[in-house]
Amino acid sequence: MxxxxxxxxxxxxxxxxxxxxxxxxxxxxxxxxxxxxxxxxxxxxxxxxxxxxxxxxxxxxxxxxxxxxxxxxxxxxxxxxxxxxxxxxxxxxxxxxxxxxxxxxxxxxxxxxxxxxxxxxxxxxxxxxxxxxxxxxxxxxxxxxxxxxxxxxxxxxxxxxxxxxxxxxxxxxxxxxxRDLTCLYYHHETQPMPGPLSWYFHHLxxxxxxxxxxxxxxxxxxxxxxxxxxxxxxxxxxxxxxxxxxxxxxxxxxxxxxxxxxxxxxxxxxxxxxxxxxxxxxxxxxxxxxxxxxxxxxxxxxxxxxxxxxxGRGQIMNYSFNRLHLVNTYGAFGTVTRDRHEVIIEGTDEPAVTPETTWREYELKGKPGDPRRRPPQIAPYHLRLDWQLWFVSLSSRYGARWLPELATKLLTADPRTLKLFRRNPFPGSAPTFVRARLFHYRYTTRRERRETGAWWVREPVGMVIRTCRLADDGTAVPVGYPD
Structure with a gap:
């Protein structure tokens, strides 16, 4: 032969x-x-x-x-x-x-x-x-x-x-x-991790x-x-x-x-x-x-x-049929979200929470936070916390197992956890309270961009982690103060 x-x-x-x-x-x-x-x-x-x-x-x-x-x-x-x-x-x-x-x-x-x-x-x-x-x-x-x-x-x-x-x-x-060819009316704005050119793609x-x-x-x-x-x-x-x-x-x-x-x-x-x-x-x-x-x-x-x-009619995407991850099925964005939401984590070092409390943000490395910050180029690097928080913005159940632990790590100023963030608003200390709010984000229009220099417009719409503090056992617990 x-x-x-x-x-x-x-x-x-x-x-x-x-x-x-x-x-x-x-x-x-x-x-x-x-x-x-x-x-x-x-x-x-x-x-x-x-x-x-x-x-x-x-x-x-x-x-x-x-x-x-x-x-x-x-x-x-x-x-x-x-x-x-x-x-x-x-x-x-x-x-x-x-x-x-x-x-x-x-x-x-x-x-x-x-x-x-x-x-x-x-x-x-x-x-x-x-x-x-x-x-x-x-x-x-x-x-x-x-x-x-x-x-x-x-x-x-x-x-x-x-x-x-x-x-x-x-x-x-x-x-x-x-099917009606309109998904990109939304996708560039609502995708998990926009890049530096995504704003321009959205406005095509x-x-x-x-x-x-x-x-x-x-x-x-x-x-x-x-x-x-x-x-x-x-x-x-x-x-x-x-x-x-x-x-x-x-x-x-x-x-x-x-x-x-x-x-x-x-x-x-x-x-x-x-x-x-x-x-x-x-x-x-x-x-x-x-x-x-x-x-x-x-x-x-x-x-x-x-x-x-x-x-089959019930196609699933990104699924492994065996533990060795061989001969898998793939796919992406079978559904496109129409609105963008972001989880914004905040802390304060004040001794009590009042309506006048000043909250400071923990800024992530890749995901939108400060509306004036241009989305960075991250890929092909993978920021795993940023990506998971995008899923949490869709439903808090995606973070049910680890969000409470994340709050605890921030309340104790855990240095390894803080390295996952671009900016720690409490250098050299720990906050007394932390919370996570859900914001609605949209791209600025061309006119808004010229007038303000911002890439995003945002407004708060809800809570993801209610205001919490560190308990005696070293875990984060919610408090009765107003959010």
């Missing part, structure tokens, strides 16, 4: 670029974990990992932390993942034997899986599963001295297809505004917003099928994906969702378009072929669940 079909040297450069980009995303993900885990998941975090592990079995959440957890061990795990990712970015692993290369790529996948599976709500985002599924397939792409395996390249296309087509289907089946002419939505439908419902066509059609389709995802990068902050989708699209590009000359390919080991065939068979079997989900 001839194995000439197994590899395709025309995708050598595409594979190389894909691997570098994916390794860079891994590196970023591990750095995010190192920067935020103590406050969110550490032994004294908002949702401590040890507490989670005490009620969860290994088969329910596969993770190295079931063997041992401490904050120092978490640093070792995330630090090792970052170090290996940096090695992969540099290309130092390209010359390794096939078996060693596969094992090295397996390290960040195992370590990041371990973090995600204990990350609880802080790691409940679709791009976590997307990174894990992409990273798992990347294990089997092989080093630079063997031809890129065609079957793995096709599996990457199948993943990209599910990402794009799933997102398109959830839209046309969901909110009516996607409404006919252009309709063109944007129509183009999105073509990009997500038609173009994904062309990815499987022969070249150069597949490269053109990948280019459309890259351009549309780049548009999303400019218009909002969606962590690394858009960047990893672009990375997947790169794997479909004809390698001849990159200014990189492939070497003469070496011999492909027989055991490697067997592993790739087994991987392909496993993905085919696991694809039953996402296919059923895509074809």
């Amino acid at each position: 001839s194995w000439d079909w197994f590899g395709d040297q025309d995708y050598w450069a595409s594979r190389l670029v894909f691997q570098r980009m994916l390794a860079a995303i891994y590196l970023l993900a591990f750095l995010v974990a190192l920067n935020q885990f103590r406050a969110l998941l550490g032994e004294r975090g908002l949702l401590p990992v040890p507490r989670f592990l005490s009620r969860t079995r290994l088969r329910e959440s596969p993770s190295v932390f079931h063997a041992h957890y401490s904050d120092r061990f978490f640093v070792a795990v995330a630090g090792t993942g970052a170090l290996v990712s940096a090695v992969l970015v540099s290309g130092l692993a390209d010359g390794l034997p096939v078996w060693a290369h596969l094992l090295l790529w397996a390290v960040p996948w195992v370590l990041y899986l371990s973090i995600v599976n204990v990350g609880q709500v802080w790691y409940s985002f679709g791009w976590e599963s997307l990174l894990l599924e992409t990273g798992f397939l990347a294990i089997f792409l092989g080093p630079a001295h063997v031809e890129p395996p065609v079957l793995v390249l096709w599996l990457l296309l199948w993943l990209l297809f599910r990402v794009e087509f799933g997102a398109g289907m959830i839209k046309v089946r969901g909110d009516r505004c996607w 002419p409404r006919p252009l917003h309709k063109v944007e939505v129509a183009a999105n439908h073509v990009a997500q419902l038609v173009v994904p099928f062309v990815l499987f066509a022969p070249q150069p059609a597949a490269t053109v389709a990948a280019g459309v994906v890259i351009v549309t995802q780049g548009w999303l990068v400019l218009s909002g902050n969606f962590a690394w969702l858009n960047v990893i989708t672009i990375t997947l699209a790169v794997s479909a590009v004809d390698g001849g378009l990159f200014p990189l000359a492939p070497p003469e390919p070496g011999e492909t080991p027989g055991w490697y072929r067997a592993v790739v065939l087994a991987l392909t068979a496993a993905v085919v079997v696991l694809s039953y669940w996402p296919i059923r989900n895509l074809l």
